[in-house]
Each structure stands twice: as structure tokens, then as C-alpha cells.
Amino acid sequence: MNIKSVGFVGGGRAAKIILAGWKQTGTLPEKIVVSDPDPAALDALARLVPNIETTGDNTVAAEQEVCFLAVHPPLAKEVVPALTSCLKGQQMLVSLLPKLSIEKLSGMLGGFDRIARLIPNAASFIGKGYNPVAFAEHLSAEDWQKLGELLDPLGETPVVKEPTLEAYAIVTAMGPTYLWPQLYQLKGLAESFGLSSDAAMEGIGQMVRGSVELMARAELSPEAVQDLVPVKPLAEEVDALCQTMENKLSRLMEKLRP
Numbered sequence: 508m509n510i511k512s513v514g515f516v517g518g519g520r521a522a523k524i525i526l527a528g529w530k531q532t533g534t535l536p537e538k539i540v541v542s543d544p545d546p547a548a549l550d551a552l553a554r555l556v557p558n559i560e561t562t563g564d565n566t567v568a569a570e571q572e573v574c575f576l577a578v579h580p581p582l583a584k585e586v587v588p589a590l591t592s593c594l595k596g597q598q599m600l601v602s603l604l605p606k607l608s609i610e611k612l613s614g615m616l617g618g619f620d621r622i623a624r625l626i627p628n629a630a631s632f633i634g635k636g637y638n639p640v641a642f643a644e645h646l647s648a649e650d651w652q653k654l655g656e657l658l659d660p661l662g663e664t665p666v667v668k669e670p671t672l673e674a675y676a677i678v679t680a681m682g683p684t685y686l687w688p689q690l691y692q693l694k695g696l697a698e699s700f701g702l703s704s705d706a707a708m709e710g711i712g713q714m715v716r717g718s719v720e721l722m723a724r725a726e727l728s729p730e731a732v733q734d735l736v737p738v739k740p741l742a743e744e745v746d747a748l749c750q751t752m753e754n755k756l757s758r759l760m761e762k763l764r765p
Contacts, residue, residue, distance in 0.1 A: 509653045510536060510573055510656065511537045512536060512537065512572045513536045513539050513572065513573050513574075513575065513657070514539075514540045514569055514574040515540070515542065515568055515574075516542055516568050516569055516574060516576050516577060516590065517542070517577035517586075518541045518548040518549050519577060519579070521627050522541055522552060522577045523555065523632075524627055524629060524632045525575070525627060525631060526539070526541075526552060526559070528632055528633065528660060528661040529661070531632070532634040532660040532661075535556065535558070538560070538571065540559070540560045540568045541559055541560070541562070542562045542568035543561075543563070544563055549561035565589060565590060566592070569594060569600075572597075573599045573600075573601060574600050575603060575625075576600060576601065576604060576612075580606060583615075584615070588615050588616070588617075591616050591619065594619045597621070599621050599622070599623060600621065601623045601624070603627055604624075605672065605676040605763050608669065608765045609624060609643050620645070621650070623641065623643065623646065623654060624640065624641045624672055625640045626675045626679065626680050627680065628680055628683075629680075629683055630683070631661035631662050634661060635662050636661045636662030637663045637679050638658060638663065638664050639666075639667045639671070639672060640654070640664055640665070640666055641668060641669035641672055642654075642666065670765075673764060676763060677763070685752065690715070693711060694707045694711060697711070
């Protein structure tokens with residue numbers, strides 16, 4: 508791997524997902540520095556990946572070849588400007604935050620513009636994520652390749668247009684939270700009906716994969732797809748859930764738009 512040192516400013520869920528993905532796939536960079544004001548968060552990451560360096564000083568993490576900005580969005584206005592003196596030369600900043608555009612981040616960093624934005628997905632924890640990334644316009648093909656080598660072990664990393672990232676944040680980053688409660692409930696019911704845990708997981712997994720592939724068939728309308736199953740025990744409840752999704756996620760999108 509061309510990139511030897513990586514820093515994380517913020518040691519929360521996003522850092523945990525990415526570090527676990529690298530560990531799972533045996534692709535941990537040689538040097539990893541994570542900064543966070545919470546010692547408990549740093550201790551948890553150190554237990555996950557024992558060879559990382561931890562610190563309460565964000566500037567130490569920001570001085571690495573690639574720095575992941577992984578703080579909570581409300582803290583960005585305080586944290587980002589303090590990194591200005593640390594970012595220089597051929598370093599890259601990879602922001603994991605929605606809403607803050609590359610242009611805004613560059614302004615907060617005194618003009619530093621070697622910036623990419625990434626929307627991480629939880630399945631990156633096992634190297635099966637879907638992590639859309641957008642690059643500052645002037646970053647070179649070599650920059651894209653270097654960062655790609657770092658991100659590819661986490662799963663799929665499509666290069667997308669920056670204005671679409673907030674939509675991906677709602678659909679692919681938060682999307683599992685709309686499905687997991689139902690899938691866990693379905694698994695529990697399957698076991699109560701007599702299936703083993705393994706059989707339930709196999710059946711649900713194949714059902715979900717096949718359902719998504721069926722949706723992708725251009726010759727079938729949404730109505731035609733759904734008409735393939737004659738019995739719909741939760742039809743009324745699903746209608747109400749879909750309306751709730753539309754209302755809440757549309758409002759959230761308005762808040763996230765840069």
C-alpha cells in the first residue's frame with residue numbers, strides 16, 4: 508500500500524467501522540494515529556486494533572499522510588480550523604461528514620484543498636461496505652489511486668458527484684437502520700417457527716439479495732414486482748411505514764443539504 512500513515516480526528520463509530528474493516532481484510536496501514544478527547548473511546552479502539560497510537564491531540568492525527576475527519580458534525584466548526592497548520596504538502600484530508608462541502612472545508616482550513624469526502628457504510632466493518640467518495644476537482648489520478656487502495660478493502664467505493672453525497676448519507680449510510688429492526692424481528696420469528704438460526708439467516712439473506720436484484724429488472728414495474736407475491740400480511744402497516752419514511756427522510760434531507 509502506498510499510504511503508510513493514517514490519522515483519525517475522532518475516535519467514534521466511523522473510525523471503528525473503518526479500522527475493523529482493515530483488520531478484517533488484513534490491510535491495516537503501517538501507522539495509525541487516532542485522536543479523541545474521550546479516553547474510553549480511545550481505549551475501545553486500542554482493544555479492537557492493539558497496534559494503533561492514541562492521543563488527545565488532534566494535530567498529531569492530522570499530521571499523517573491521510574487524515575480522516577471523523578468528528579460529530581456539530582464539532583466541526585471548532586475542530587477543523589485548528590488543523591490548518593498541520594495539513595500541508597501532499598497530505599489528504601478525507602471528511603466523513605455530511606453537509607460540509609469541500610469548498611466550505613477548504614475555507615475553514617485556510618485554503619488547504621487536497622480534500623475528499625466519503626460516506627461510510629456500516630458493512631465496511633466486515634469489508635462489505637458501500638462507501639461513495641467525491642474528490643476535490645484538482646486532485647490527480649494518482650491521488651485517486653492512492654486513496655482507492657486505502658478504501659477498496661472496505662468494500663465498494665464508487666466515485667460520485669459531491670452534491671449527491673447527502674442523499675447517499677440518508678440512503679446507504681443510514682439505510683441499514685431502516686431495515687435491521689425488521690430483519691432481526693423476522694429472524695426471531697423464523698426461529699420461533701422452528702428454523703435454526705443458521706437456516707433463518709441463510710433464508711433471509713437470499714431473500715433480501717434476490718429481492719433487490721428483482722427490483723433492478725427494468726422490464727418489471729414496482730407494481731409488477733410486488734404483485735408476484737399474492738399474500739401481503741402487513742400491507743396496511745407497510746403503507747403507513749412508507750409514508751413515515753417519506754415524511755421524515757425528506758425533512759432530514761432538507762437539513763443536510765449544504
